[in-house]
Amino acid sequence: MRSLLSCNKTASILALFGLLALIPGYVLPFLAINKLGSDHVYTLPSSIVALIVNGEVLIGLVLLVFSICFPIAKLVLTLMCTNAAVPIGPKTRNRVHTVVTILGKYSMLDIFVVALLV
DSSP states (O other), rough: OOHHHHHHHHHHHHHHHHHHHHHHHHHHSSSEEEEETTEEEEEEHHHHHHHHHHHHHHHHHHHHIIIIIHHHHHHHHHHHHHHSSSSHHHHHHHHHHHHHHHHHTTHHHHHHHHHHHH
């Protein structure tokens, strides 16, 4: 059976790689449309800004929170809980871990909103 320290190291590494993977996910285009000779390339931040500018503030804010802020916060909290170098007590680690576990259920809310928009 693997030790708790080994599991924490694996979780820390995966959380760190998750944070690094978010960068190209936010910067690279996810949709390119060629409409009548003009190209439109969409990234996640540009799509959120376009929604807000076009009056869809609620949808833009939901996407901002659950597509950008929420994944970063969840991965940072996971990294904080699993990294032994972070000076927090075991009780606080358990609380933060519980919060991250509960909030993890809402990770796909942005996909649900996009599906409704389509």
